Amino acid sequence: MKKLFYLSIVVLLVSCAKEIPQPAPTSYQTLTIQKSDITLPLRYSANLKGTSDVTITPQVSGQLMEVRITEGQQVKKGDVLFVIDSRNAELELESAEANLLSAQAQEYSAKLEFESNKNLYEKGIVSKYTLECAESSYLQAHAYVAQSKAAVDRARVNLSFCTITSPVTGLIGSVPVFAGDQVNTSTYLTMVSGNAKMYAEFSVSESVLEERATESDNSSLADFPDVTFLFKSGTAYSHKGRVTSITGTVDRVTGALTCKATFPNPDGVLYSGIQGTVVIPIPIKDVMVVPQNAVVRLQDKSLVYKVGADSCAYSAIVTTVGFSSDRDLVITSGVDVGDVIVTEGANNVMEGQRVLF
Numbered sequence: 001m002k003k004l005f006y007l008s009i010v011v012l013l014v015s016c017a018k019e020i021p022q023p024a025p026t027s028y029q030t031l032t033i034q035k036s037d038i039t040l041p042l043r044y045s046a047n048l049k050g051t052s053d054v055t056i057t058p059q060v061s062g063q064l065m066e067v068r069i070t071e072g073q074q075v076k077k078g079d080v081l082f083v084i085d086s087r088n089a090e091l092e093l094e095s096a097e098a099n100l101l102s103a104q105a106q107e108y109s110a111k112l113e114f115e116s117n118k119n120l121y122e123k124g125i126v127s128k129y130t131l132e133c134a135e136s137s138y139l140q141a142h143a144y145v146a147q148s149k150a151a152v153d154r155a156r157v158n159l160s161f162c163t164i165t166s167p168v169t170g171l172i173g174s175v176p177v178f179a180g181d182q183v184n185t186s187t188y189l190t191m192v193s194g195n196a197k198m199y200a201e202f203s204v205s206e207s208v209l210e211e212r213a214t215e216s217d218n219s220s221l222a223d224f225p226d227v228t229f230l231f232k233s234g235t236a237y238s239h240k241g242r243v244t245s246i247t248g249t250v251d252r253v254t255g256a257l258t259c260k261a262t263f264p265n266p267d268g269v270l271y272s273g274i275q276g277t278v279v280i281p282i283p284i285k286d287v288m289v290v291p292q293n294a295v296v297r298l299q300d301k302s303l304v305y306k307v308g309a310d311s312c313a314y315s316a317i318v319t320t321v322g323f324s325s326d327r328d329l330v331i332t333s334g335v336d337v338g339d340v341i342v343t344e345g346a347n348n349v350m351e352g353q354r355v356l357f
Contacts, residue, residue: 029344044202048274052194059161061184086162093155100148107141114138170194203256230277294343305342
């Protein structure tokens with residue numbers, strides 16, 4: 001009976017031992033470092049502006065009689081936007097034209113007097129002093145005519161200022177005024193955004209441009225690739241743009257340069273003030289490319305785990321370029337072609353841990 005009892009216990013223990021889970025060895029994906037070509041997308045926050053955004057303000061004071069546009073309206077160059085009360089300007093023009101007629105009459109009279117005295121002087125009837133006085137009066141009358149003509153031109157210009165037209169083709173911005181408002185030369189009427197072309201303004205760090213110049217023999221604007229504009233939703237704008245300007249000086253505070261990329265806007269879907277992202281694809285040749293998950297970030301250092309001849313992983317500090325793609329990084333130092341590194345699961349590797357591969 002005792003033998004049967006002990007036998008049962010042994011069988012039970014053996015069966016329990018079989019059910020205890022055994023730890024499985026951990027395996028990691030690895031990669032052998034090779035050199036290849038890659039295109040890295042540089043992403044920069046940007047604001048869109050019209051290439052010819054024009055703020056509209058009056059050039060004369062008066063009562064606003066008509067507002068002929070609405071917010072968001074498409075207008076052409078020369079279209080009438082606002083009309084200011086022109087009655088005073090018309091009266092000033094009439095007065096200037098009357099003064100011009102009077103000045104011309106005085107000039108004609110002075111001219112006749114001068115010519116008459118000139119003939120008399122040649123005959124010895126009047127003195128030279130009399131002739132010179134007549135000539136002086138004629139010259140003064142002539143100058144007054146010129147002055148009166150300028151006054152007429154100025155009055156006509158002021159009258160034309162009462163009708164405000166669009167200087168560019170584009171979209172109307174906000175219109176904070178109404179017919180009947182009193183306006184002056186400091187009153188904001190609206191903004192016309194010339195939207196045939198739009199530019200995205202963004203800042204690029206000096207170091208990135210240095211890296212661009214190092215990696216490429218051609219670093220002029222003409223050699224930059226086409227760029228893409230991404231809306232906040234992540235949707236890409238259907239037309240490509242070009243980098244058209246880079247400021248020649250570095251901001252002392254930010255260490256960056258201001259760049260502009262110009263985009264065509266044939267469908268009018270881009271508006272001034274839209275925020276998004278400019279993506280510049282930069283091709284780099286013959287570099288060591290690794291997946292981003294192979295690089296472990298520790299404070300200010302970046303490292304990878306190289307697999308040694310003993311199949312164990314050992315950390316190595318690496319240097320990467322200042323920009324990367326969505327999945328890959330370019331390593332410039334810390335590893336060599338032919339090295340084997342851990343990729344998937346690198347964050348879980350312990351120093352000296354055996355890696356099965």
